[in-house]
Amino acid sequence: MAPATNTETVDGVPLLWRAPVAPTAILIHVPAFGQTKEQTRPVLDHALSLGFAVIAIDAYQHGARGTEDREALTRRVFANFRREMWTIIGETALDVPRIAEWARAEFGAEFPVHLTGLSMGGDVVVAAAPFVDGVASVNAVVATPDWQRPGMRDIASGDLVPQGTPDAKARLFFERLNPIDHPGPFRKLRIHFILGELDTHVPPEAAYRFQGLVNDGQEPGPVRITLKAGLKHLDFVAPSWIDDLDFGAQASR
Numbered sequence: 129m130a131p132a133t134n135t136e137t138v139d140g141v142p143l144l145w146r147a148p149v150a151p152t153a154i155l156i157h158v159p160a161f162g163q164t165k166e167q168t169r170p171v172l173d174h175a176l177s178l179g180f181a182v183i184a185i186d187a188y189q190h191g192a193r194g195t196e197d198r199e200a201l202t203r204r205v206f207a208n209f210r211r212e213m214w215t216i217i218g219e220t221a222l223d224v225p226r227i228a229e230w231a232r233a234e235f236g237a238e239f240p241v242h243l244t245g246l247s248m249g250g251d252v253v254v255a256a257a258p259f260v261d262g263v264a265s266v267n268a269v270v271a272t273p274d275w276q277r278p279g280m281r282d283i284a285s286g287d288l289v290p291q292g293t294p295d296a297k298a299r300l301f302f303e304r305l306n307p308i309d310h311p312g313p314f315r316k317l318r319i320h321f322i323l324g325e326l327d328t329h330v331p332p333e334a335a336y337r338f339q340g341l342v343n344d345g346q347e348p349g350p351v352r353i354t355l356k357a358g359l360k361h362l363d364f365v366a367p368s369w370i371d372d373l374d375f376g377a378q379a380s381r
Contacts (some may be wrong), residue, residue: 131148133146138227142165142185142191142192144165144183145182145183145184145234146172146181147181148180151179152178152179152239153240153242153264154181154182154228154232154235154239154240154241155175155183155241155242155375156182156221156228156241156242156244157183157184157243157244157246157249158184158187158248158249158250159185159186159245159246160247160248161187161202161205161249162188162190165191166184166191170367170370171244173372174373175375178375180242180362181234185227187248187249187252188215189201189221189243190216202295206289208292208293209290210275210292210294211293211298212298213275214302215249217251217253217258218298218300218302218304218305219301220252221255221259221301221305222259223256224243224260225256228261228263234260240268241262242265242375243257243263243266244269245268245271246269247252247269247270248251249271250267250268250269250321251268251272251273251275253267253268254268254273254307255307255321256304258314264318264376265319265375266319266320267316267322267357267374268322269322269369270322270323270329270338271321271322271330271335273334273335274334275306276291276306277289278331278333280328280330281328307338308334311338311342314342315350317348319342319351320351320352320373323335323356324355324359324360324361324363324364324371325355325356325359326359327360328361332353335351336353339352354372
């Protein structure tokens with residue numbers, strides 16, 4: 129019998145979780161922009177099959193934490209990307225360590241914690257990783273370590289996206305959390321980017337720049353990149369990338 133899906137609210141963060149009788153590790157997944165925790169089942173099923181206890185959360189202003197439909201949310205956020213998106217990423221990144229603490233209390237303090245995220249969710253888990261005690265791996269799918277997203281183009285039109293101006297709160301998140309400006313802590317982590325070769329919405333360039341800063345000549349280094357030939361950003365809505373997720377020795381089943 130498949131494990132039941134359970135719901136909780138932890139420090140104001142709605143989450144769902146599933147766990148086998150005897151888990152071997154913990155996975156926390158952050159969905160893409162516009163997605164809810166309920167739309168993450170393929171990722172959770174995959175990690176569950178490896179013996180993980182799996183958790184998905186609603187990002188800030190998303191799902192049970194939101195008040196808008198997806199169309200309204202998209203209009204608002206992309207009208208001033210740096211103010212709105214930087215705040216969403218920052219608020220959610222600060223939630224992840226608390227969820228990790230809860231998960232270890234729930235399933236076992238000895239279990240390694242793995243982080244995955246899709247698109248915006250990948251931005252979140254990369255930013256959060258240095259603040260999660262003993263994080264074992266991070267898989268960031270079509271995500272970026274540079275919140276400024278140089279060269280970002282609109283998914284539909286292909287036009288460059290005007291990024292707007294951050295307010296004080298968004299700028300504070302950016303200055304403290306933007307990964308590419310703080311490479312040092314990542315040298316002790318295991319970060320894997322899964323990117324689309326033809327993705328112009330989240331261009332792969334920043335991940336390669338980050339890899340150079342963090343790895344600093346190490347081979348292999350802490351940051352690894354899998355570039356999926358011929359794929360654009362929306363090609364990752366279908367979770368064909370699941371088999372590329374890298375959990376290291378934990379994925380032993």
